[in-house]
Amino acid sequence: MAKRQTWQKRYIDSGKQFEWFFNFETVKRKVLPFIPKSDECRIIDLGCGTSHFTLDLCKASEFQGSVFLTDFSMEAVFHQQKIYAAPQSSEICYDSGIPCNGVPSNSKTSHLDKSAVSTEHKKSSKLKTKMTSFFLCCDAEMLPLKDHSMDLVIDKGTVDSVLKDKNNGLSRARQMLKEAARILTPGGHYIQFTDEDPDARLSLLENSLCDFDVYRHFNITYSSLGFYGNGIEYFLYVVVRK
Amino acid sequence: MALFRVVARRFGAHSKQFLPSSSFASRQFHDSTTLYSNGQTNLKEILAEIISSEQVRVSDFRKAHGGSVIGQVTVDQAYGGMRGIKGMVYETSVLDPEEGIRFRGYSIPECQELLPKIPGGEEPLPEGIFWLLLTGKIPNKHQVEHLSREWAERADIPSHVVTMLNNFPSTLHPMAQFSAAITALSSESKFAKAYSDGVHKAKYWEYAYEDAMDLIAKLPTVAAMIYRNLYREGTNVGAIDPNNDWSGNFASMLGYDDPYFTELLRLYLCIHSDHEGGNVSAHTVHLVGSALSDPYLSFAAGMNGLAGPLHGLANQEVLVWLERCQEALGGDLTDDNVKNFIWNTLKSGQVVPGYGHAVLRKTDPRYQCQREFALKHLPDDPLFQVVSQLYKLVPDILLEQGKAKNPWPNVDAHSGVLLQHYGMTEMNYYTVLFGVSRALGTLASLVWDRALGLPLERPKSMSTDGLMQLVGVSSSD
Numbered sequence: 001m002a003k004r005q006t007w008q009k010r011y012i013d014s015g016k017q018f019e020w021f022f023n024f025e026t027v028k029r030k031v032l033p034f035i036p037k038s039d040e041c042r043i044i045d046l047g048c049g050t051s052h053f054t055l056d057l058c059k060a061s062e063f064q065g066s067v068f069l070t071d072f073s074m075e076a077v078f079h080q081q082k083i084y085a086a087p088q089s090s091e092i093c094y095d096s097g098i099p100c101n102g103v104p105s106n107s108k109t110s111h112l113d114k115s116a117v118s119t120e121h122k123k124s125s126k127l128k129t130k131m132t133s134f135f136l137c138c139d140a141e142m143l144p145l146k147d148h149s150m151d152l153v154i155d156k157g158t159v160d161s162v163l164k165d166k167n168n169g170l171s172r173a174r175q176m177l178k179e180a181a182r183i184l185t186p187g188g189h190y191i192q193f194t195d196e197d198p199d200a201r202l203s204l205l206e207n208s209l210c211d212f213d214v215y216r217h218f219n220i221t222y223s224s225l226g227f228y229g230n231g232i233e234y235f236l237y238v239v240v241r242k
Numbered sequence: 243m244a245l246f247r248v249v250a251r252r253f254g255a256h257s258k259q260f261l262p263s264s265s266f267a268s269r270q271f272h273d274s275t276t277l278y279s280n281g282q283t284n285l286k287e288i289l290a291e292i293i294s295s296e297q298v299r300v301s302d303f304r305k306a307h308g309g310s311v312i313g314q315v316t317v318d319q320a321y322g323g324m325r326g327i328k329g330m331v332y333e334t335s336v337l338d339p340e341e342g343i344r345f346r347g348y349s350i351p352e353c354q355e356l357l358p359k360i361p362g363g364e365e366p367l368p369e370g371i372f373w374l375l376l377t378g379k380i381p382n383k384h385q386v387e388h389l390s391r392e393w394a395e396r397a398d399i400p401s402h403v404v405t406m407l408n409n410f411p412s413t414l415h416p417m418a419q420f421s422a423a424i425t426a427l428s429s430e431s432k433f434a435k436a437y438s439d440g441v442h443k444a445k446y447w448e449y450a451y452e453d454a455m456d457l458i459a460k461l462p463t464v465a466a467m468i469y470r471n472l473y474r475e476g477t478n479v480g481a482i483d484p485n486n487d488w489s490g491n492f493a494s495m496l497g498y499d500d501p502y503f504t505e506l507l508r509l510y511l512c513i514h515s516d517h518e519g520g521n522v523s524a525h526t527v528h529l530v531g532s533a534l535s536d537p538y539l540s541f542a543a544g545m546n547g548l549a550g551p552l553h554g555l556a557n558q559e560v561l562v563w564l565e566r567c568q569e570a571l572g573g574d575l576t577d578d579n580v581k582n583f584i585w586n587t588l589k590s591g592q593v594v595p596g597y598g599h600a601v602l603r604k605t606d607p608r609y610q611c612q613r614e615f616a617l618k619h620l621p622d623d624p625l626f627q628v629v630s631q632l633y634k635l636v637p638d639i640l641l642e643q644g645k646a647k648n649p650w651p652n653v654d655a656h657s658g659v660l661l662q663h664y665g666m667t668e669m670n671y672y673t674v675l676f677g678v679s680r681a682l683g684t685l686a687s688l689v690w691d692r693a694l695g696l697p698l699e700r701p702k703s704m705s706t707d708g709l710m711q712l713v714g715v716s717s718s719d
Contacts, residue, residue: 163603170340198326199601200339202313215311222326223318 002165002172004072011075017050020157021193022228024056030225030236032061034152034189039064039130041151046140046180047071047158050079054154063131070136077137084133141175143183150183153190160194177208190239195232198222205239217242283388285373286451292377293447293693300694317709329701332519332528334375334687342607343517345371346378350513350607358383360487367487368511368682372458375516375686390487396459397482403427407467416468416674417549421542423464428538430456437534447693453537454685461678462488466495473668502619503664509615510657513608514676516683522547527684528691532699537688544684545677554673557654559595561669568628580631584639594636608653612660625659
């Protein structure tokens with residue numbers, strides 16, 4: 001579950017939409033307040049997979065800014081391109097650390113020379129908005145993005161997948177959370193959907209986001225999303241960079 | 243006095259047959275020729291030293307960081323049982339989402355490896371867990387033996403409590419009987435007496451310690467009397483054997499003579515001993531204790547919390563469902579049949595009880611060690627086989643539904659199965675066993691509450707109007 005190959009194979013075998021926990025409609029009311037209004041704003045979906053969550057979210061809120069769909073599985077990124085009605089022929093940058101033209105990059109990780117030219121700017125006529133979408137095949141543990149470049153970071157089941165790694169789950173999850181915190185603008189929100197209990201998730205967030213005195217730099221809260229069948233309770237964790 | 247007798251025996255013993263060895267469960271003190279000094283087995287003295295250094299450590303920490311912010315509180319949390327709010331200090335155990343409960347930093351597998359066992363036994367002694375919870379240090383064999391002996395000596399209960407127990411109607415739930423008897427035992431409280439004698443607060447912990455030791459020693463007697471009165475026609479629990487360990491005496495007072503049942507009891511009493519401070523029973527003991535109610539009253543209050551269906555009754559629900567599964571499949575436990583049964587349960591909107599610990603990311607080690615016990619001692623038990631199979635199949639089924647949550651079985655599922663195997667089929671009684679075990683952690687913590695001088699607990703409550711005002715909403719909205 002924590003391996004790239006697993007997801008690649010899964011998406012190749014079945015290109016269908018797969019949603020962790022629930023789809024957008026279910027939690028619409030809770031999520032819409034987080035969408036920034038400005039067309040200068042950027043939303044990123046970490047580990048988007050073949051979920052339609054962010055697309056639905058952008059449509060419902062008529063988001064005008066830039067949305068980034070990222071996943072370490074190429075198949076998933078292709079899928080996202082399709083559903084955002086981007087042309088098939090566009091290339092996607094892959095392997096973290098490769099600076100992608102036109103996309104803010106993290107200067108620390110630019111070390112490879114061979115790279116496909118990155119991204120696809122597409123004014124989607126379907127959506128009738130100014131929204132532009134970018135598709136990145138990259139690893140959430142090492143994002144090719146600048147510090148403080150994203151206003152809203154969305155994580156639905158991603159950190160949960162990483163935690164499934166039997167040997168390194170915890171350290172990988174910490175790394176991923178650190179990266180998510182790094183790319184978050186001051187005042188920006190990192191929202192995380194999961195079924196993990198606050199006792200476990202709050203302490204994971206507190207230990208990962210920042211090495212020292214976390215509540216000086218971030219506010220971390222959560223709310224229960226309720227029980228959606230099978231007696232499992234879902235939560236929305238919200239991290240705000242101060 | 244106890245220590246003198248032990249010392250005399252050690253000096254005098256040359257042959258291994260000093261004491262009649264009636265069963266595999268009795269222990270012999272004379273196998274060591276080394277003299278352990280008074281200081282090394284005197285728990286109270288050892289504790290006193292540790293307490294003074296810990297008091298300094300805490301005080302320094304608070305001086306430097308007392309004002310640091312450690313969380314944020316929301317309206318939902320105020321309505322939601324304060325869940326997630328870090329508002330309490332509890333030293334004896336912490337739940338690690340990766341490794342399960344840690345007793346003073348030691349995980350259950352580590353405790354199983356490091357804590358002393360009876361000669362020839364495989365399960366750790368609860369005496370060792372108590373020593374660890376109280377001091378933070380792993381005890382050696384002699385310290386544990388000393389503790390067993392001390393508890394055996396403190397085990398007598400006053401006649402008014404005996405009368406009370408014998409007068410309870412069989413319609414009174416075992417947990418109610420248990421809590422009532424513990425409250426009545428407060429006539430023995432040394433803490434209450436010291437307080438009314440005006441003892442200095444720096445010495446409170448010493449009396450809390452005495453009451454904790456007395457109470458823990460008496461709980462098996464009380465619990466066994468309740469069992470015998472309800473389920474064994476009021477037969478006599480018999481006398482405490484000073485050579486037997488705490489669990490050994492408990493088992494024989496209950497009327498169980500299978501040495502493997504006693505081993506199970508040792509394991510059970512260890513793994514249920516503590517589970518952080520926020521749960522209802524632990525929090526209640528801490529809360530009531532903060533008003534300086536004596537440890538008997540505080541612990542009885544905790545037992546009233548444990549009696550609530552949301553806290554201590556999970557084990558029953560699981561057993562009922564397992565039995566239903568067994569009946570429905572009539573012994574034809576193929577993977578396909580069991581899978582269908584699970585799916586049918588889920589499709590009809592029900593939950594498969596006993597799976598998914600809310601907080602853990604991996605299998606609960608408390609489940610794991612019980613499973614290992616079962617594999618060793620009762621692999622062919624039919625109910626165990628249902629448990630094994632179910633929980634082999636359930637995780638994949640959950641995953642198919644796109645759930646990330648840890649689907650592993652609950653510790654309660656397994657304990658019921660094990661107890662049933664040895665003949666303890668009275669499900670209403672299981673929570674009493676849980677209560678006896680939980681005394682180890684909650685009372686150790688209570689001693690530390692007094693040692694650290696923790697004050698009266700009093701969170702701020704808000705009315706709905708008050709909350710609305712705080713948030714900036716007009717209360718007429």
